[in-house]
Amino acid sequence: MNNDELNKAIETVANEILTKKGTSGIYDLAEMLELDCAKCKQCEVATPMINGECLICGTPFTVPNRWENNRIFAQFMEAEMNKGGEFDMFGCMDMGDTFADIDCEDENAQHFFLPEEMRFDTDWNWFMPVVAKLSTQSEEPEELDELRAYLLSGYFTGAFDEALELINNK
Numbered sequence: 418m419n420n421d422e423l424n425k426a427i428e429t430v431a432n433e434i435l436t437k438k439g440t441s442g443i444y445d446l447a448e449m450l451e452l453d454c455a456k457c458k459q460c461e462v463a464t465p466m467i468n469g470e471c472l473i474c475g476t477p478f479t480v481p482n483r484w485e486n487n488r489i490f491a492q493f494m495e496a497e498m499n500k501g502g503e504f505d506m507f508g509c510m511d512m513g514d515t516f517a518d519i520d521c522e523d524e525n526a527q528h529f530f531l532p533e534e535m536r537f538d539t540d541w542n543w544f545m546p547v548v549a550k551l552s553t554q555s556e557e558p559e560e561l562d563e564l565r566a567y568l569l570s571g572y573f574t575g576a577f578d579e580a581l582e583l584i585n586n587k
Contacts (some may be wrong), residue, residue, distance in 0.1 A: 424468050431472050443473055457577040463567070463575035479548045486581055487535035491545055503529040510546045538577055548576070565569055 418426070426506065427450065434442040447465030452472070457464040459476040470477050487502075496504040507528035536543045548568065553559050564583065567576035 428466055428472070431467075435437055439475075440473055447472065450568060454572075456575065456582075463572065463578065465545065483538055484532040486577075487532040487537050489581065489584060490537040491530075491532065492587075494547060494550065499529070503531050504535070505529055506535075510543070541573065542579070544573070544577060546578055547584075551580060554587075 426447075431443055431446060434446055438445075443465060452467060454463045455463050457471040457474065457476050458581075460471060460476045464474075464564045465472040481516065488561055491504040491506065491509075493496075494506070494509040496506050497514070498504050505528060514578040523565075536548060538544075548564070551564070552561060560583065564576060564579045567573075567579055
């Protein structure tokens, strides 16, 4: 069985599960098969995807530009960009400790990063200072409810997507 046939079989099984058990059954299937999830614009929540489409409604996902997202997060953290396109992260990520490759205490440590070197989208240590800043800037606590739910469940991709949406809506 090739990948296309396997994906078609998964879609068929997913449709049956959706009919009989609803969306919770789809999430169980996705967890079992370790499928990637992303925020579906149609469903308005993070959903499992296969073949670049939402497994629940079939809406195609647009692939986010990792570098652009990291640039957005760096700018939100008030990092300054130099002429070489690197962002100076020194002092921007300081929460009283050392985070990722950024030693907030050591002026000589690496603190200039290109967007493709940043790990806001893959590393909790890079991401949590962003969450802290969002929390302090929020005027309405309920606007952070979805972000909190993703954080409490340990669902990084959902938390990242929600934080990105919150930043873009500021």
